[in-house]
Amino acid sequence: MQLELRPDVSVYAAPDVVPLLSISGVTKTFPGVRALSDVSLKLYPGKVTALVGENGAGKSTVVKVLTGIYQPDDGEVRIDGRPVRFPTPQSAESAGVTAIHQETVLFDELSVAENIFLGHAPKGRFGLIDKDTMAARAREILSDIGAKIEPGATLKDLGTANKHLVAIARALSIDARVVIMDEPSAALSHTEIEELYELVEELKRQGKAILFISHKFEEIFRIADFFTVYRDGQMVGEGAISDVSEPELVKMMVGRDVSQIFPERDHNIGDEILVVDKYEHPTEFADIGFTLRRGEILGFYGLVGAGRSEFMQALFGITRPSGGTVKIDGAPVTIHSPADAVKSGIVYVPEDRGRQGAIGALPIFQNVTLPSLARTSRKGFLKLAEEFKLTREYTERLELRAASLDTDVSNLSGGNQQKVVIAKWLATQPKVIILDEPTKGIDIGSKAAVHEFMAELSDQGLAVIMISSEIPEIIGMSDRVIVMREGRIAAELDRANITPETLVSHAAGIREAGL
Amino acid sequence: MSTASHFVPDRLQTPLERRLKSWESLLMLVAIGIFIANSFASPYFLNAWNLSDATFNFTEKAMIAFAMALLIISGEIDLSVAAIIALASTAMGAAVQVGVGTPGLVLIGLSVGLLCGAFNGILVTGLGLPSIVVTIGTMSLFRGISFIILGDQAYRGYPSDFAFFGQGYVWWVISFEFVLFAIIAAIYAVILHMTNFGRAVYAIGNNATGALFSGIRVARVKFIVFLMTGLMSGVAAVCLTSRLGSTRPSIAFGWELEIVTMVVLGGVSILGGSGSIPGVVIAAFVMGLVTFGLGLLNVPGIVMSIVIGALLISVIALPRLWAMWRPR
Numbered sequence: 001m002q003l004e005l006r007p008d009v010s011v012y013a014a015p016d017v018v019p020l021l022s023i024s025g026v027t028k029t030f031p032g033v034r035a036l037s038d039v040s041l042k043l044y045p046g047k048v049t050a051l052v053g054e055n056g057a058g059k060s061t062v063v064k065v066l067t068g069i070y071q072p073d074d075g076e077v078r079i080d081g082r083p084v085r086f087p088t089p090q091s092a093e094s095a096g097v098t099a100i101h102q103e104t105v106l107f108d109e110l111s112v113a114e115n116i117f118l119g120h121a122p123k124g125r126f127g128l129i130d131k132d133t134m135a136a137r138a139r140e141i142l143s144d145i146g147a148k149i150e151p152g153a154t155l156k157d158l159g160t161a162n163k164h165l166v167a168i169a170r171a172l173s174i175d176a177r178v179v180i181m182d183e184p185s186a187a188l189s190h191t192e193i194e195e196l197y198e199l200v201e202e203l204k205r206q207g208k209a210i211l212f213i214s215h216k217f218e219e220i221f222r223i224a225d226f227f228t229v230y231r232d233g234q235m236v237g238e239g240a241i242s243d244v245s246e247p248e249l250v251k252m253m254v255g256r257d258v259s260q261i262f263p264e265r266d267h268n269i270g271d272e273i274l275v276v277d278k279y280e281h282p283t284e285f286a287d288i289g290f291t292l293r294r295g296e297i298l299g300f301y302g303l304v305g306a307g308r309s310e311f312m313q314a315l316f317g318i319t320r321p322s323g324g325t326v327k328i329d330g331a332p333v334t335i336h337s338p339a340d341a342v343k344s345g346i347v348y349v350p351e352d353r354g355r356q357g358a359i360g361a362l363p364i365f366q367n368v369t370l371p372s373l374a375r376t377s378r379k380g381f382l383k384l385a386e387e388f389k390l391t392r393e394y395t396e397r398l399e400l401r402a403a404s405l406d407t408d409v410s411n412l413s414g415g416n417q418q419k420v421v422i423a424k425w426l427a428t429q430p431k432v433i434i435l436d437e438p439t440k441g442i443d444i445g446s447k448a449a450v451h452e453f454m455a456e457l458s459d460q461g462l463a464v465i466m467i468s469s470e471i472p473e474i475i476g477m478s479d480r481v482i483v484m485r486e487g488r489i490a491a492e493l494d495r496a497n498i499t500p501e502t503l504v505s506h507a508a509g510i511r512e513a514g515l
Numbered sequence: 516m517s518t519a520s521h522f523v524p525d526r527l528q529t530p531l532e533r534r535l536k537s538w539e540s541l542l543m544l545v546a547i548g549i550f551i552a553n554s555f556a557s558p559y560f561l562n563a564w565n566l567s568d569a570t571f572n573f574t575e576k577a578m579i580a581f582a583m584a585l586l587i588i589s590g591e592i593d594l595s596v597a598a599i600i601a602l603a604s605t606a607m608g609a610a611v612q613v614g615v616g617t618p619g620l621v622l623i624g625l626s627v628g629l630l631c632g633a634f635n636g637i638l639v640t641g642l643g644l645p646s647i648v649v650t651i652g653t654m655s656l657f658r659g660i661s662f663i664i665l666g667d668q669a670y671r672g673y674p675s676d677f678a679f680f681g682q683g684y685v686w687w688v689i690s691f692e693f694v695l696f697a698i699i700a701a702i703y704a705v706i707l708h709m710t711n712f713g714r715a716v717y718a719i720g721n722n723a724t725g726a727l728f729s730g731i732r733v734a735r736v737k738f739i740v741f742l743m744t745g746l747m748s749g750v751a752a753v754c755l756t757s758r759l760g761s762t763r764p765s766i767a768f769g770w771e772l773e774i775v776t777m778v779v780l781g782g783v784s785i786l787g788g789s790g791s792i793p794g795v796v797i798a799a800f801v802m803g804l805v806t807f808g809l810g811l812l813n814v815p816g817i818v819m820s821i822v823i824g825a826l827l828i829s830v831i832a833l834p835r836l837w838a839m840w841r842p843r
Contacts, residue, residue: 318727342730350728359718359725361788365525370718371730373711380710388525395523406526424729 018081020045020209021066021097021178026075028061030411035061038075039235041228043178043209048200050212050224050241052253054415054443057230059213063180066211067099068092079178093120096177100167100184106155113138113151116170141169145199160304161192168199179203180211185219197223215443217246229253254445262476263455269479270294272330273463274346274432276315279324284310285487288324292432297454297464299478299498301471302507307487308467309351312434316348317341328431342371345431349421349438351467353414357421360410364402365391367409368424394423398453415446422453433457434465439473451477471500483507538782542797545830549801553808560811567688571758573777573803574696575751576770577795580777581703582744584795587778588707589740590720590787591646593635596748597770598657603627603752605661608670608762617677624756625749631657632745639741640734654771661764670762681758692754696799699747704792716740720787776827777802801826 019042028036036058043049053059064070066077068086076083079095086092106115113131114121116138124130138151147165155163164184171179181200185193200223203210214220220227221241229237229252237252274292279285285307292298300308314321317335326333326344333344341347350356358367368391369376376386391405398419402412409420418438425433435454439447454477458464468474474481481498483491483506491506553560560566579596586593603624610623631653638649683691707713715736718726727733756762781798783790802823809819 316728337730337732338727339730339732348728355722356724356728359722359729361721362718366714366718367729370714370726373714377711380712382709382711382714392523392525400523402523404524404527406528428730 017044019043021079023077024075026062026065026072028065028070028072035233037233039230039233043211045209046204046207047225048204048210048212048223049226049228050214050220051228051230052220052249053230054253054445058233059230060182063099063182066092066097066180093174097180098171098174098176098178099180099182100171106163106167108156110155111151112149112153112155112166115155115166116141116173120174137173138169141172145169145172146195176208178209178211182213183215185214185216217249221246231255250444263452265455266459267479268459269296270461273328275327277325279311279314279321281310281314281319282322288489290482290492292463292465294461294463295458296479297458297466297477299474299481300465300467300484301474301481301503302484304469306484306507308484309436312348312436312465312467316346316434342428346434347425347428347430348434349425349436351436351440353417353421358409358417361408363406363408364395364420365405367420368394368427371424372427390427391423394427395419398423399449415442418442430462432463432465436467437469438466471503474498474503475500485509539791539794539797542782542794542801542830546797546801546804549804549808553804556808557811560808563688567690569803569807570690570693572806573799574692575754576774576777577696577799578699578751579744579747580774580795580799581699581792582740582747583774584778584781584783584790584792585703585707585716585740586744587783587785588720588787588790589716589737590723591639591737592650592775593646593741593744594650594771595631595635595653595657596744596774597767598654599628599631599745599748600752600755600767600770601661601764602631602657603749604756604762604766605664605670605764607756609664611670611672617674620677621753624753625746628745628749628752629742630745631748632742635745636738636741640738658764665764671760673757673760677757678760679757681754695754700792700796707792712736717788776823780827780830
């Protein structure tokens with residue numbers, strides 16, 4: 001790690017320096033859950049403070065307190081040492097606090113400039129929006145952060161990474177003193193992440209206080225000056241990054257030692273269960289063919305937009321392929337809808353948990369049993385006792401944490417929502433489970449639990465397809481990897497040939513010497 | 516807090532506790548209040564026959580409202596229900612002219628309702644059109660056909676035994692319509708709250724994409740609910756035509772709004788995803804009691820609609836205002 005590049009931070013951590021923003025004694029309770037309990041946090045001008053913790057540790061809640069979305073039950077927030085209150089998001093914004101959220105709310109049908117200035121657009125005569133000034137200032141901000149985006153472009157025409165840059169530009173347009181970045185690199189590619197780091201450096205030079213939330217230790221150690229650790233809604237540690245090691249930080253986060261190693265597996269690979277041949281789609285993918293065996297974990301690697309999710313959604317019956325066949329256990333099956341796929345034993349855990357994976361406003365047990373109602377009911381009539389029994393069986397295996405099984409899924413943390421979705425599918429007793437970025441945006445403890453569980457499933461003979469953009473995960477978990485590029489299979493690699501170099505070069509289409 | 520010892524209970528609240536704190540309980544209090552107010556306001560109110568008459572104010576609308584509740588919970592709406600009544604009634608009237616008997620008339624009324632529901636359902640689920648637009652269109656279409664056929668004429672001459680559906684009494688003051696209303700309410704309560712189908716309706720209304728990704732046949736479920744709504748409009752057409760004994764093209768004019776009002780007053784979210792049949796039943800009584808009470812006081816019809824509108828807005832706004840006072 002680049003320890004030598006970091007300035008001596010201990011000077012700034014001295015007690016006589018007033019933090020730009022600080023909170024202390026903050027408590028926030030929701031029905032059945034104490035999200036924050038007497039937590040504190042300090043942000044210094046020109047410094048990056050990393051807030052680390054598992055999913056459900058209270059990170060998102062504290063961000064919502066700082067941005068005026070939630071009111072704390074107790075405790076105080078200070079800016080420049082003076083107590084402040086943020087009864088509304090607008091009051092936080094005018095105090096100079098801005099956040100780039102995990103899923104920042106942007107508007108697809110509006111232009112880039114309109115998205116950046118929504119709510120604080122420059123006004124001209126008669127209080128109308130001064131479009132020229134707005135476009136010019138948007139152009140200025142975008143070029144400051146090195147984004148090559150036209151201010152007049154419609155947002156929906158941009159890719160994920162560019163949308164993210166628009167979100168960052170929006171945060172900067174508010175002239176903030178405190179910038180909260182909630183997993184800003186989650187959707188970005190390698191080069192874009194480098195640009196993000198440069199941007200953070202620029203913000204530091206401007207004297208802004210930055211709160212940086214990330215699950216990636218590599219970047220925490222690279223760009224943060226200080227750290228604060230939350231666990232189960234309590235603060236368990238803080239200090240200068242230079243005084244802490246990665247294992248120490250992990251231990252604080254999870255309260256125990258966590259092996260960074262991927263789980264041991266039997267690699268007990270059985271008969272062919274799934275055969276896909278010549279699957280194609282008019283625009284998204286072409287000529288996809290592969291086989292999958294019982295007990296096997298087949299990794300799908302590729303760049304964002306390589307067509308992996310699109311292919312899987314076609315296999316799951318969400319979209320119609322224009323050609324190709326699927327065989328399960330040697331028998332051809334027709335899949336026109338997800339219901340058909342589930343019936344054939346193929347299930348899909350989508351990347352987009354909130355929209356596709358779970359039904360937030362329904363309780364946990366109703367989510368889990370939704371595809372299994374035929375089994376938990378009698379002649380079409382619900383049997384709630386059976387539903388609770390089935391839900392309990394699978395959620396306990398996944399160590400789900402919730403106030404009760406009757407709790408709405410939207411009240412759970414991201415990691416626990418993912419557990420509900422996985423439990424829902426395991427309860428259908430599938431033959432093939434497709435996991436689309438199963439550990440994206442979840443913390444290290446839950447990540448290890450998901451990996452552990454995947455290993456267990458494959459050892460029990462379930463065939464697993466795992467889409468992942470994380471190279472360590474692909475290498476650590478897969479028996480075989482299919483690399484996709486521009487909608488086609490670029491390479492199929494067996495265990496011996498899966499290396500970071502082969503994955504990246506096939507995914508990017510680079511032909512390296514000696515490959 | 517260690518993971519291994521973390522026990523998750525099934526429920527924190529019993530279903531009964533949840534119900535007592537619910538919208539339905541509040542609405543029940545409103546209904547009781549109106550009942551008491553009515554009995555003080557008019558000496559004629561507490562009379563078995565008068566009360567029995569009052570039920571006709573809501574029974575036909577409520578039959579449709581139950582199916583409409585499922586439709587709105589699933590995230591769709593059908594504004595053509597009153598026009599379906601007109602078309603079904605016109606079809607029955609035309610059949611009377613060629614000498615079709617009572618069983619045939621009922622069959623025709625129900626079939627026209629089903630066909631209209633199927634037509635709406637195909638346009639919405641097959642072509643993926645928004646139901647509010649589709650059913651505004653079919654509302655004009657269905658009633659337009661009635662107007663073309665009837666003009667300013669009316670069909671009369673329904674067979675005498677046909678009158679039973681809208682005018683018959685099963686026992687003492689208990690009318691056939693009221694019994695039918697109760698049976699349909701029970702059937703819809705069972706469908707929505709106790710079956711896999713009802714669960715699917717809720718899932719779709721909360722998150723149609725999530726339901727699709729969970730293996731629910733979303734289009735099929737929605738289509739069936741459109742069929743049910745059409746069928747209920749057919750049932751209401753039989754009862755109303757039988758009660759009036761004649762068919763004019765303006766029959767049941769404007770009912771769609773009263774039915775949607777009844778559903779929303781019953782606690783069904785207009786955005787879909789939540790609501791209950793007991794709520795709609797109570798709302799039906801509330802609306803019936805209000806119209807009847809005002810009728811006894813000789814309040815004109817236009818004032819009644821103002822009162823119903825004000826009632827809807829205040830009953831819906833009250834919980835919101837209450838929540839605003841208490842900070843989060």
